[in-house]
């Protein structure tokens with residue numbers, strides 16, 4: 104048994120407030136794209152996405168995220184904060200290269216990993232918060248809306264822009280978005296593929312707060328998590344479940360169908376063509392910078 108395994112077995116509810124070190128890493132030695140740390144004093148876990156240049160969500164990153172989410176719950180962390188190691192991108196959403204001219208088995212594992220990660224995050228028993236310290240299009244917005252609280256830094260963008268790429272945001276992407284913004288705003292924005300600026304996102308309620316630095320964003324998330332300190336965690340988890348069970352059950356029961364719909368859509372020649380053009384545009388823009 105290595106040190107990391109020993110740490111993993113610690114339940115944070117049993118750690119007194121006066122532990123010596125500030126944070127401890129729970130990342131597995133094989134973690135490539137994430138850093139996962141727990142603050143000894145608060146018991147709050149921070150999952151930092153770290154896949155330069157833009158944290159695009161590939162199979163490996165999604166799998167690591169899911170493992171961290173499970174660990175946070177198993178270790179009875181007081182809450183979980185998701186953030187990014189980049190100064191300008193929270194996550195660029197799904198890795199388009201996983202869906203463009205994909206390999207059969209890999210693309211299936213990729214979508215299945217996305218479903219699993221989302222169900223783990225959306226259904227997490229512990230309080231979850233997103234410190235959005237950069238752009239959060241599409242899959243980035245999906246992660247943010249799966250959390251219970253969002254705080255964002257100024258002058259970035261967030262939203263479900265799938266229609267601009269010629270793809271469709273699945274129902275479970277939409278339902279989480281609908282939890283935080285009014286239906287009318289959601290329908291218009293998602294059909295337009297609208298990316299909201301931070302200020303617009305705050306105005307429509309897509310993010311709860313706006314702050315100027317990553318440190319302030321983390322502090323806001325900690326405050327949100329601390330707001331449950333007098334609440335029974337079991338009662339809290341069951342109450343949260345009542346709000347979220349419908350979407351979770353729906354996806355759980357329809358996982359295979361959802362996968363087949365995804366494959367059917369992305370494998371259409373017109374969709375592949377649109378994705379290719381979009382990727383080309385991103386590459387051209389990146390070369391100009």
Ligand SMILES: CCCCCCCCCCCCC/C=C/C(=O)SCCNC(=O)CCNC(=O)[C@H](O)C(C)(C)COP(=O)(O)OP(=O)(O)OC[C@H]1O[C@@H](n2cnc3c(N)ncnc32)[C@H](O)[C@@H]1OP(=O)(O)O
Nearest residue numbers: 159195196197198199240241242271273365368385386389
């Ligand atoms: C009847 C129907 C029922 C419903 C059916 C549903 C079926 C389901 C269908 C499928 C659903 C899929 C859902 C998809 C969700 C997604 O998340 S798709 C991804 C969407 N993401 C984006 O559009 C963001 C694109 N990226 C950007 O806009 C910018 O990169 C940025 C995030 C704003 C950052 O800008 P900047 O810092 O300037 O970086 P760049 O220079 O642009 O990029 C650097 C390199 O990274 C590459 N890249 C960027 N984003 C991605 C990405 N998402 N995937 C892969 N690669 C990406 C970019 O090309 C650059 O590469 P190089 O040129 O090689 O350096």
